[in-house]
Amino acid sequence: MKIVYFYEEESEKALFQESLVGDEIVFLKGTVQDNQNYQDETAEAIVVFVNSQVTAEDMKRFPNLKFIATRSTGFDHIDLSEAKNRNITISNVPTYGENTVAEFSFALLLALARKIYPAYNRVVEKGSFSQEGLKGFDLSGKTIGIVGAGNIGKHSIAIANGFGMEVIAFDAYRNEEFAQNANFKYVEFDQLLSSADIISLHVPLNPHTRHLINKENISKIKKGAILINTSRGEVVETEAIVEALEKGILSGAGLDVLEEEGLMDDEISLIFQEHPNPESLKTVLANQYLIDHPQVIITPHIAFDTQEAINRIFNTSIENLKAFGKGNPINLVKN
Structure with a gap:
């Protein structure tokens, strides 16, 4: 062959x-x-x-x-x-990489929860060991909403239980026996959005999950929640993340994937195309906003990479x- x-x-x-x-x-x-x-x-x-x-x-x-x-x-x-x-x-x-991606999701979460990136930058760039503005929060006792309780979601649930978190999950196909054994409960999607301190996405991209989180439903998210996405960028409408951060609906986000992430390496050619796609251009600009945001950590699609x-x-x-x-x-x- x-x-x-x-x-x-x-x-x-x-x-x-x-x-x-x-x-x-x-x-x-x-x-x-x-x-x-x-x-x-x-x-x-x-x-x-x-x-x-x-x-x-x-x-x-x-x-x-x-x-x-x-x-x-x-x-x-x-x-x-x-x-x-x-x-x-x-x-x-x-x-x-079910455990691999789940572990990385919590790496992003911990980096946000304990302000690891700004703390590191402060030491490296300023040589300062001041603790001002670096107070974080515990994972123990927080409610995490797992969106997609498949292979990766199941490992995420186990890790969350290890941290002493309250775990809720949304999945199109429920396994109540597994939920009982794994110490979590299924809820409807809107309930997850309104109840979770942390929302972690673990769904494939398909017509049903594209823009699963969008400008129409971000108002349902619990104020101050953190969003973690290691699935696919298109699962979240980029403009919705920007709006949620601007309005204080989200207090932070850990994103290993972005919409139109393939264009981020070549945004100049996109801008100077004879007939650039307006939606793609808008998404690239929104991505740059997220890259520059102090409460957002973005990595280049490496959750799988061990x-x-x-x-x-x-x-x-x-x-x-x-x-x-x-x-x-x-x-x-x-x-």
């Missing part, structure tokens, strides 16, 4: 070559978009990460394409409808490719 692999680091090449002996692999550095001029009429499979958009136009560049392996749990970067029309099978990595999680991603991706090559695909994405 001929495979086109879009890679991030050189170390990936040796691992996949050693593991897929007998397959022909073409390695391309960067994303699908970074290699727009590359076409391959014989490639049967491509391997991508979430930073590669796989659109209908991209699929045309690979007319013999039969399989897409994404090195991620999420698959919103792939045009599922076009893949279905072309009879292309898609596999993902359903679980690899050595252990990456190893699990690679191993599962290799198994996905082997299984497809044998005619028994696994970890299928329904499209």
